[in-house]
Amino acid sequence: MAEHPPQAVNFAAASKAALLDPQLRGNFRRAMDGLMSKRAVQFADAKEWHDMRALAASVRLRTLAKLPELLETLEANCTRNGIQVHWASTTAEANAIVLGIMKRVDAKLAVKGKSMVTEEMHLNAFLEQHGIEALEADLGEYIVQLDGTMPSHIIMPAIHLNTKQIAHLFKRKIKEAESIEDAAYLTDLARRILRKKFMTADVGMSGVNAAVAETGTLCLIENEGNGRMCTTVPPVHIAFMGLEKVVEHLEDVPPVISLLPRSATGQPITTYVNMITSPRKEGELDGPREIHLVILDNGRSSVYADPELRDTLRCIRCGACMNHCPVYTKVGGHAYEAPYPGPIGKILVPQMEGLAKRGEMPHACTMCNACVEICPVRIPIVEIMGRLRVEAVRPGDAVKDAGAQASKAEAMVWKGWAAMNASPTAYKIATMAMSKLGNAAPTGLPLLKEWTSVRAKPRFASRTLHDLAREKGIPDV
Amino acid sequence: MSDARSAILAKLRTNRDAHPVTPPPSDTTVLAEKRWAPEERLPRIRRLMEAVHTEFLEATEADWSVVVREFLVREGAATLLYAPATPDGATLASAFPPSPPRGEGRGEGNLTLVPYDRPVEAFKERLFEGIDAGLTSTLGAIAETGSLILWPSVEEPRLLSLVPHIHVALLRADALYDTFWQAMRDNRWAEGMPTNALLISGPSKTADIEQTLAYGVHGPKRLIVVVIR
Amino acid sequence: MTTATAPQPTPPRPSKVYFFGTCLVDLFYPEAGMAGMELLKAQGLTVVFPQGQSCCGQPAYNSGYRDEALKVARAQLDLFPEDLPIVVPSGSCAGMMRKHWPHLFHGEPDEAKAVNVSSRVWELTQFLVQVLDVRLEDKGEPMRVTWHASCHAQREMGVVEEPKALLRQLANVELVELKREKECCGFGGTFAVRHPEISAAMVGDKVADIEQTGARRVVSGDCGCLLNINGALEGGRKPVQGQHIAQFLKERLHG
Missing domain, CATH: 3.40.50 (Rossmann fold)
Incomplete structure (x- = not known):
């Protein structure tokens, strides 16, 4: 198969469009402000937050320490329980596995609970190409699917739309919809439509929030009940997990599923914590007769190679980093054009898809550390961001397409900058020149042009601090 | 796809062994310290669950079946799905005279008791379109988060607590835990998990439309907890 | 891996401090740097401003040019030979020196020196409050x-x-x-x-x-x-x- 050089994704251009949409900006600002304050209420007890976070981080680090062994144990216990385990190195392999199952059971309709892994796989589009309908059942995902777009947030997929926009969308796409701009009405309408689908679907699909190696249990958390529908009503259930989602013990689950919803939406727990350990057993009256677990790599085993970048895999997908990211809250999720937006996306997606395509993502960040402050498993997101910036300009094999952004001109600029700042004499001459001549620089110069597009020109002082300190007789040693 | 399996595991092993991780010990003191006085647990559970629209009824072992029946009749429910082979199911049935309004099972007033006694495949349409309420037992509740613990079984199927519009759950007031963690440790869950275990902390809800809370999106619209003292 | 560095143990009140002005203050806000030094002097401290100083290295560090950042950071190390606090009128540059220098110099021959300098860095207001416990008398208009x-x-x-x-x-x-x-x-x-x-x-x-x-x-x-x-x-x-x-x-x- 011929490899085409990947096209770089232009975050700057996509974000520009988002910034020009006042509706969108308002939607995000309101939503994220609300989520941040609700989260803060959950973690009012600083000691509890500190200790829970340390515990959850230790659970995730233990997963990373024993990852291959835990995956083997998980597989053995799932298999013993009657869950069929499949491994996929790539999203194409994962899609092929799903298609194989769907064809074997002659499935025409799959209902889906939320699964970010299937977003990585572009599974819905793939199944559609094979004449199989994959219907998103999480209300937010359902809305986004009706709209023909992508989730703009991993926890709240339709957060970019307001009630009015959703009412219009329903009116356009659903026969029986009336023009009622009311969340309760729209929710009830979706309930009526989707219940029929749950009843008749051939296959149910879901993600996994944590897979317990010790017992072979798949844990899913949700509020709506669509996850339970998808994993209980259809005769076949296919669950998807990234290979990092395994935890060692059942007792590792409580800290993770406590911090996840508290961080994500500020609720103490989700309405449902659904723990699935086997398909329908002899004598049981409901539940799927087959459960398949698809374990996907898709670049994760490479992320795992580097001791610094590896921490990316601690993530429990709570999305709190998005809610707190000042860039995300301005541009929204779609601007990233990636399955995972926001801070976690900026470190995960470039590692999965490579720096040629995603080299700009780690730069879409002011390094403010708001995400690091609230990450419930203490991922050093900004340090990883900094490291990816290094990899983007330094050829090597730590990250896919490392060095893809290397530019001779940029490297020269930084070499020059270093030469100027590493020699007191050069620094003195350079700063003197800037003090004297800097203000005469035309605003059309690169960088200055971008700066002054929205700001007044910065003014160089006529004398530097070095000058003033010398004049005032401040001692040098 | 065993190729993928061995390739993935080999790569993980090589990469891990090149840079092993030493995780810090998992200190669960913070979980162990989440304690409430026994008399505080139920009020806390009630407060947390009521905050997400759960409703509570008070009853005794002697009268809960009547309390449930009267409540559902009052609310205009026409059908109550239950698990006939459980002790609670037997108790419930005893509160309904065997003369059904529609010639099926047992009934009282306009409320018919419907047993969940056959595989869902033989029953799907009725389950989804003809049932108002479902009654289940619980293994207790959790004070920290206000959550019911359910272990569906051969006798008490999974969909009883999911498909009917009203879920009625029986909670014995002596089966209260401080935390989820404590419940799973005290009962040694890790030694044997059932097909499906659940925590349920309220009726189905969503905030996917502009963060406006709406109840009853896919699962039950109402959750009624009957506290039995 | 925590966000902020561990809280500094409060040292005894020194009689002398170093001042690291930062390149932005140097070029754009020198009066702020002077004012910082005057606040310290008003507390009876001797303030030393090493004329050889330039930049903490952060611009290159955050742009993916670690070698260049290291070169510039290294040029600052010999400017603070005495075991005295280094006061910086910028949380960002102080953060670079306190939090990132140990990482930047990791495995370098001068790592120990860099860690020592790094451990003495204080942000200006932090130093005024935590170490000097200053009391300010306001003479301005409301x-x-x-x-x-x-x-x-x-x-x-x-x-x-x-x-x-x-x-x-x-x-x-x-x-x-x-x-x-x-x-x-x-x-x-x-x-x-x-x-x-x-x-x-x-x-x-x-x-x-x-x-x-x-x-x-x-x-x-x-x-x-x-x-x-x-x-x-x-x-x-x-x-x-x-x-x-x-x-x-x-x-x-x-x-």
């Missing part, structure tokens, strides 16, 4: 101000309350806090020129927040933020002005 917290002061240096405590000591100054004090202003070094539109949206939100306080002055401890916020205030012809906290405090003490 005025309302607001405080802009820099991200790195808050999250790398753990400096949140100190500057506000200083402002609250001023009898005639009313401090009205921002609604979103913790939110980034959108400077982010090269971010502001790589993503000027997003940066503009961020500083736009910040300016709106500043305006709703009704303050005529926004005080901050970082000149990167000030360049950005002042640029936006001036570009938008707003009657509010941003000022470095050292300069603001100095003005208040002189009346």
Whole structure:
């Protein structure tokens, strides 16, 4: 198969469009402000937050320490329980596995609970190409699917739309919809439509929030009940997990599923914590007769190679980093054009898809550390961001397409900058020149042009601090 | 796809062994310290669950079946799905005279008791379109988060607590835990998990439309907890 | 891996300190640097300003050019030979030196020296409050101000309350806090020129927040933020002005 050089994704251009949409900006600002304050209420007890976070981080680090062994144990216990385990190195392999199952059971309709892994796989589009309908059942995902777009947030997929926009969308796409701009009405309408689908679907699909190696249990958390529908009503259930989602013990689950919803939406727990350990057993009256677990790599085993970048895999997908990211809250999720937006996306997606395509993502960040402050498993997101910036300009094999952004001109600029700042004499001459001549620089110069597009020109002082300190007789040693 | 399996595991092993991780010990003191006085647990559970629209009824072992029946009749429910082979199911049935309004099972007033006694495949349409309420037992509740613990079984199927519009759950007031963690440790869950275990902390809800809370999106619209003292 | 560095153990009150002015102060806000040194001198301290200093290396470090950052950081190491605190009028540059230098110099022959210098770094307001426990006498006219917290002061240096405590000591100054004090202003070094539109949206939100306080002055401890916020205030012809906290405090003490 011929490899085409990947096209770089232009975050700057996509974000520009988002910034020009006042509706969108308002939607995000309101939503994220609300989520941040609700989260803060959950973690009012600083000691509890500190200790829970340390515990959850230790659970995730233990997963990373024993990852291959835990995956083997998980597989053995799932298999013993009657869950069929499949491994996929790539999203194409994962899609092929799903298609194989769907064809074997002659499935025409799959209902889906939320699964970010299937977003990585572009599974819905793939199944559609094979004449199989994959219907998103999480209300937010359902809305986004009706709209023909992508989730703009991993926890709240339709957060970019307001009630009015959703009412219009329903009116356009659903026969029986009336023009009622009311969340309760729209929710009830979706309930009526989707219940029929749950009843008749051939296959149910879901993600996994944590897979317990010790017992072979798949844990899913949700509020709506669509996850339970998808994993209980259809005769076949296919669950998807990234290979990092395994935890060692059942007792590792409580800290993770406590911090996840508290961080994500500020609720103490989700309405449902659904723990699935086997398909329908002899004598049981409901539940799927087959459960398949698809374990996907898709670049994760490479992320795992580097001791610094590896921490990316601690993530429990709570999305709190998005809610707190000042860039995300301005541009929204779609601007990233990636399955995972926001801070976690900026470190995960470039590692999965490579720096040629995603080299700009780690730069879409002011390094403010708001995400690091609230990450419930203490991922050093900004340090990883900094490291990816290094990899983007330094050829090597730590990250896919490392060095893809290397530019001779940029490297020269930084070499020059270093030469100027590493020699007191050069620094003195350079700063003197800037003090004297800097203000005469035309605003059309690169960088200055971008700066002054929205700001007044910065003014160089006529004398530097070095000058003033010398004049005032401040001692040098 | 065993190729993928061995390739993935080999790569993980090589990469891990090149840079092993030493995780810090998992200190669960913070979980162990989440304690409430026994008399505080139920009020806390009630407060947390009521905050997400759960409703509570008070009853005794002697009268809960009547309390449930009267409540559902009052609310205009026409059908109550239950698990006939459980002790609670037997108790419930005893509160309904065997003369059904529609010639099926047992009934009282306009409320018919419907047993969940056959595989869902033989029953799907009725389950989804003809049932108002479902009654289940619980293994207790959790004070920290206000959550019911359910272990569906051969006798008490999974969909009883999911498909009917009203879920009625029986909670014995002596089966209260401080935390989820404590419940799973005290009962040694890790030694044997059932097909499906659940925590349920309220009726189905969503905030996917502009963060406006709406109840009853896919699962039950109402959750009624009957506290039995 | 935590956000802020561990809290500094408070050393005994020194009689002498080093001052690291930072390149932005040097070029754009030298008066803020002078004011910082004067505040320290007013506390009876001898202040040393090594003339060989330039930059902490952060611009290159955050742009992916670690070798260049190392070269520049290394050029600063010999400027602080005595075992004295190094006071920096910037949370961001202090954060670079305190938090990132040990990482940057890891495995280098001069790692021990870098770690030693790094461990002596203090952000100015943190030093004034924690080490010097200053008491300020306000001689200025009544005025309302607001405080802009820099991200790195808050999250790398753990400096949140100190500057506000200083402002609250001023009898005639009313401090009205921002609604979103913790939110980034959108400077982010090269971010502001790589993503000027997003940066503009961020500083736009910040300016709106500043305006709703009704303050005529926004005080901050970082000149990167000030360049950005002042640029936006001036570009938008707003009657509010941003000022470095050292300069603001100095003005208040002189009346």
